[in-house]
Amino acid sequence: MSQTHALSRRSFFTATAAIGGGLALGWSLPGGASTAAAQGAKGAEVGIWVVIQPDDTTIVRIARSEMGQGTLTGLAQLVADELDADWRFVRAEYVAPEVNLANKRAWGDMSTGGSRGIRASVDYVRKGGAAARAMLIEAASKQWGVPASECTAAISVITHKPTGRTLRYGQVAAEAAKLTVPTDVTVKTPAQWTLIGRGVKRLDTVEKLSGKQVFAIDVQLPDMLNASIMQCPVWGGKLKSFDADKIKSMPGVRHVLAVGDNAVAVVADKWYQANTALLALPVVWDEGKNGNVDSAQIAAFLKEGLDAKDAVLGQKQGDVVAGLAGAAKKVEAVYGTPFLNHATLEPMNCTAHFADGKVEIWVASQNGDASLAAAAEAAGVPLSAVKVNKLHLGGGFGRRGQQDYTRQAVLLAKQIPGRPIKLIWSREEDMHHGFNRPISQAKMTAGLDANGNVTALHARISGQSILAYLAPARMTNGVDPVAFQGWTPEEFGYMGIPNLLIDHAMRNTHVPVGFWRGVNHNQNAIYMECFIDELALAAGKDPLDFRRTLLANSPKHLAVLNAAAERAGWGTPLPAGVYRGLCQNCGFGSYTAAVAEVSVSKKGELRILRIVAATDPGYAVNPDQIAAQVEGSFVYGLSALLTSEITVEKGRAVQGNFDTYQVMRLAEMPKVETVLVPSGGFWGGVGEPTIAVAAPAVLNAIFAATGKRIRTLPLSHHDLSHA
Amino acid sequence: MVKLDINGKSREVDVDPETPLLWVLREWVGLTGTKYGCGVAQCGACTVLIDGVATRSCALPAGSVGAAKITTIEGLSPDGLSHPVQVAWLQHEVPQCGYCQSGQILATVSLLKEKPKPTDDEIAEAMTNICRCGTYQRIKAAIHTAAALSVPPSGKA
Numbered sequence: 001m002s003q004t005h006a007l008s009r010r011s012f013f014t015a016t017a018a019i020g021g022g023l024a025l026g027w028s029l030p031g032g033a034s035t036a037a038a039q040g041a042k043g044a045e046v047g048i049w050v051v052i053q054p055d056d057t058t059i060v061r062i063a064r065s066e067m068g069q070g071t072l073t074g075l076a077q078l079v080a081d082e083l084d085a086d087w088r089f090v091r092a093e094y095v096a097p098e099v100n101l102a103n104k105r106a107w108g109d110m111s112t113g114g115s116r117g118i119r120a121s122v123d124y125v126r127k128g129g130a131a132a133r134a135m136l137i138e139a140a141s142k143q144w145g146v147p148a149s150e151c152t153a154a155i156s157v158i159t160h161k162p163t164g165r166t167l168r169y170g171q172v173a174a175e176a177a178k179l180t181v182p183t184d185v186t187v188k189t190p191a192q193w194t195l196i197g198r199g200v201k202r203l204d205t206v207e208k209l210s211g212k213q214v215f216a217i218d219v220q221l222p223d224m225l226n227a228s229i230m231q232c233p234v235w236g237g238k239l240k241s242f243d244a245d246k247i248k249s250m251p252g253v254r255h256v257l258a259v260g261d262n263a264v265a266v267v268a269d270k271w272y273q274a275n276t277a278l279l280a281l282p283v284v285w286d287e288g289k290n291g292n293v294d295s296a297q298i299a300a301f302l303k304e305g306l307d308a309k310d311a312v313l314g315q316k317q318g319d320v321v322a323g324l325a326g327a328a329k330k331v332e333a334v335y336g337t338p339f340l341n342h343a344t345l346e347p348m349n350c351t352a353h354f355a356d357g358k359v360e361i362w363v364a365s366q367n368g369d370a371s372l373a374a375a376a377e378a379a380g381v382p383l384s385a386v387k388v389n390k391l392h393l394g395g396g397f398g399r400r401g402q403q404d405y406t407r408q409a410v411l412l413a414k415q416i417p418g419r420p421i422k423l424i425w426s427r428e429e430d431m432h433h434g435f436n437r438p439i440s441q442a443k444m445t446a447g448l449d450a451n452g453n454v455t456a457l458h459a460r461i462s463g464q465s466i467l468a469y470l471a472p473a474r475m476t477n478g479v480d481p482v483a484f485q486g487w488t489p490e491e492f493g494y495m496g497i498p499n500l501l502i503d504h505a506m507r508n509t510h511v512p513v514g515f516w517r518g519v520n521h522n523q524n525a526i527y528m529e530c531f532i533d534e535l536a537l538a539a540g541k542d543p544l545d546f547r548r549t550l551l552a553n554s555p556k557h558l559a560v561l562n563a564a565a566e567r568a569g570w571g572t573p574l575p576a577g578v579y580r581g582l583c584q585n586c587g588f589g590s591y592t593a594a595v596a597e598v599s600v601s602k603k604g605e606l607r608i609l610r611i612v613a614a615t616d617p618g619y620a621v622n623p624d625q626i627a628a629q630v631e632g633s634f635v636y637g638l639s640a641l642l643t644s645e646i647t648v649e650k651g652r653a654v655q656g657n658f659d660t661y662q663v664m665r666l667a668e669m670p671k672v673e674t675v676l677v678p679s680g681g682f683w684g685g686v687g688e689p690t691i692a693v694a695a696p697a698v699l700n701a702i703f704a705a706t707g708k709r710i711r712t713l714p715l716s717h718h719d720l721s722h723a
Numbered sequence: 724m725v726k727l728d729i730n731g732k733s734r735e736v737d738v739d740p741e742t743p744l745l746w747v748l749r750e751w752v753g754l755t756g757t758k759y760g761c762g763v764a765q766c767g768a769c770t771v772l773i774d775g776v777a778t779r780s781c782a783l784p785a786g787s788v789g790a791a792k793i794t795t796i797e798g799l800s801p802d803g804l805s806h807p808v809q810v811a812w813l814q815h816e817v818p819q820c821g822y823c824q825s826g827q828i829l830a831t832v833s834l835l836k837e838k839p840k841p842t843d844d845e846i847a848e849a850m851t852n853i854c855r856c857g858t859y860q861r862i863k864a865a866i867h868t869a870a871a872l873s874v875p876p877s878g879k880a
């Protein structure tokens with residue numbers, strides 16, 4: 001993508017001025033500075049990605065959403081590197097979705113998921129930075145009356161080489177902004193990078209230390225009312241009736257309103273009042289046909305799929321039936337993982353204001369474009385009648401790619417025109433109405449020859465499909481490719497196995513499912529990497545040596561596995577009672593491997609002592625932030641291993657809060673050592689890939705410690721005591 | 724009517740005394756740095772200091788606080804940056820999404836008041852606030868740094 005967007009300057013500035021229209025109306029956000037307030041920062045617009053102020057302050061525009069993963073900083077690094085900006089001057093601001101829309105999506109895709117933030121925009125944002133640099137140089141050369149070729153730029157200063165004269169970016173930005181954006185820019189080679197690869201400090205830390213960061217849940221507007229919502233606890237059920245009179249006299253209550261066909265909300269002066277009244281509201285639900293479904297039924301439904309005749313193909317090579325029949329030794333194991341909630345710490349929420357056929361929303365969203373579209377649809381207004389104020393997310397993890405809460409806020413606001421309505425889900429509502437990580441089981445079958453070589457492997461997944469629930473149009477011939485994450489020919493390291501069959505018996509339940517950080521890599525890596533350990537045991541081989549043989553023709557997988565093993569000292573003596581496990585995976589364009597060191601007492605108390613995690617993301621934009629993502633990946637992945645699950649009774653989620661949906665806390669945090677081995681030549685993701693290797697490394701270490709092979713999660717259901 | 728001492732200021736708030744302190748702070752007083760995460764004193768996002776002790780405000784009736792001094796994240800330091808715990812947090816780049824960090828910082832301030840040089844085990848025991856992004860490793864490191872920063876220079880102790 002080149003920077004050829006012929007934006008009408010007038011239209012752009014008009015649009016920019018309109019960003020944060022609420023501010024123009026005299027509305028303000030608490031805490032002073034905020035992301036929303038920063039939108040449309042003043043200054044000279046040098047190309048579409050960079051705004052430079054006279055004091056050299058350099059604002060980089062960001063289309064993706066910051067949810068903790070550091071994309072704001074990483075993307076700004078990419079632009080600022082090509083721009084040769086002084087990092088001390090660099091700030092970031094969101095592109096407003098309505099401005100993106102009005103300019104034919106000039107800033108590209110706003111969707112922030114799949115660890116794509118950097119890798120999917122790396123080409124065009126760097127070209128944006130390079131174009132701005134060229135424009136600044138051209139402006140300076142014109143001022144000096146010299147050829148641009150005699151000028152160079154570094155750390156926000158342009159130098160005329162023959163004379164040594166200099167101009168700061170801030171001095172020429174206004175003139176540069178008048179120039180045509182060049183389309184023929186070339187980006188730097190890796191050897192020329194000055195910011196890419198450096199662990200520069202995040203741009204969004206300071207406000208997160210003082211309470212000044214305004215999250216969507218913190219938005220305060222004049223005349224704002226607050227709403228709490230309850231959806232039919234049985235997924236797919238409908239709202240039948242409610243008795244508003246019973247709660248109308250409760251403090252602060254203003255409205256009791258149906259929202260869509262499955263929810264009721266109380267609107268009050270304060271959210272606490274709204275939620276208190278909602279809990280007292282008599283509601284009758286039409287639970288539909290799923291009111292008796294429970295986890296045991298779902299488990300049986302999936303179990304049937306493990307041997308079902310019909311399954312869709314992921315990939316195959318050779319003849320797995322013949323391969324298994326001719327094997328000297330056959331190994332079979334069945335694994336399973338539960339539904340999981342994202343449990344972002346900031347519950348779902350959105351503020352909406354509907355007036356005069358227009359809608360303005362304040363939202364934490366992983367997809368600003370989608371929020372805009374959802375608001376327009378819910379309000380029944382054209383896309384051009386919507387303004388979206390994006391705020392940093394208090395966690396996303398895939399949950400905030402969905403726009404259910406945005407729609408609900410707009411549906412409420414439309415019923416109360418003229419007043420901003422802030423809808424906040426209670427934690428219980430958030431837990432009961434997630435887009436859960438899909439439940440699945442896997443039957444793994446393999447054949448070994450007399451020398452312990454794997455001659456055949458069949459991986460049968462039985463479980464729910466994300467795309468069938470969220471985006472059936474993205475499926476072809478009944479295949480959900482997301483189900484096979486990690487096992488595509490590009491990702492799967494064990495393609496050397498001559499007879500291979502990977503298939504999926506789709507078993508969709510009534511439980512909503514979605515993209516949960518790391519998605520199906522997490523479960524598939526548990527199934528595959530624990531099973532590979534089972535095969536190594538059957539072959540009488542060391543798990544590392546066994547994998548090295550299998551990965552002989554997968555050099556990147558092998559290199560990252562070796563990096564983790566070497567740093568961890570695989571094969572070297574450990575203190576008494578400490579055992580190791582390891583695994584590897586490839587996903588979201590990156591290669592990952594982990595070694596876990598654990599101890600398990602005779603009574604079965606597990607301690608995860610040390611993790612060594614290696615990552616090859618191709619190019620490493622910000623090593624310190626990659627380390628932060630790797631560290632965090634173990635918290636997310638090990639929470640799922642240790643304690644978290646959503647179970648189903650009477651058609652609804654059993655768990656409603658953190659007392660029953662247990663997640664990892666600091667006491668359980670192992671020491672995580674990040675080993676970065678960027679091999680160059682490609683851009684891989686970093687927010688998700690490492691989660692896949694968290695659980696299997698620990699499970700394999702637990703086996704080494706106890707002789708117990710745990711095949712179903714969470715671990716809290718298992719007794720790890722051993723002799 | 725509830726009378727509260729918040730960040731050194733006396734505030735009279737016209738609210739049912741049973742209302743949890745969290746919501747009084749956020750919705751009646753307008754201090755939104757204290758976060759709602761669970762409402763049942765599980766996650767710690769709502770942590771404030773009450774007479775210097777980390778307390779989960781989401782399950783604490785405002786009327787029960789009495790004359791005790793409430794410190795929220797907004798009142799920790801004049802510039803929001805200079806408290807040793809904030810300095811350490813910045814140095815270690817602790818926050819990711821940042822939503823839990825007000826609570827994590829105040830829980831740390833309380834811990835260091837009680838145990839100026841906490842061991843890893845003491846940190847693990849005291850720090851039970853949930854962080855879903857998984858910043859625990861940096862929190863641990865930052866607590867040790869904050870402890871070092873908090874020790875008065877020798878000779879003045």
